[in-house]
Amino acid sequence: ENISDRRSCVQYRILPPEITAALIKKSKARRVPISMTLAAAVAAACTDFFNENEMDDGNKSRTYKLLQSLDTRRFSGATDPGDTLSCQAGSMDLLVGPLPDFLGRKIRSIGKKEGGETNAKEKEEAMDDFWKVAKQSYEQTASYLKKGDAIEAVRLFDLGMNVCDIGRLVDSYA
DSSP, rough: OGGGGGGOOOOOOOOOHHHHHHHHHHHHHTTOOOOHHHHHHHHHHHHHHHTTTTSSSSSSSSEEEEEOOOOGGGGGSOHHHOOOOOOOOOOEEEEEEEHHHHHHHHHHHTTTGGOOOOOOEEEEEEEHHHHHHHHHHHHHHHHHHHHHHHHHHHHHHHHHTTTTTHHHHHHOOO
């Protein structure tokens, strides 16, 4: 893969309070945190964009890598004999999928079929894929936290910020 073919996309959205409340309720019913439901929504949206220039029929499935931000403040008080932990930024990669192309479009079209008819099988498959991603995200994050990787990642990032002056390195290579 040619790195010059890679691209990034950022779009900000604000959810109305009633939709947020409904998502929280559905997430609790599915036993996943709302942040993992949002990760699944991001992955579903990606399925609509990362295939638009390809000459296929949209029937491919792909695995997506998402950067999940984590609140690492709770790890700053972890046992650290050198008392060196001070950075509170954190994230981890989630690998989710495989997801079918245009999953986001399929989810958004549920209940909007011509003539008012909804294909029950298509709806069920799209929502199953969505909640599988939320569950995958939750399981990966829980495993990461359980293994203690978050504490080590925070220490490593802090080391990079303080000793290696990673901020200056990022600026100079940007």
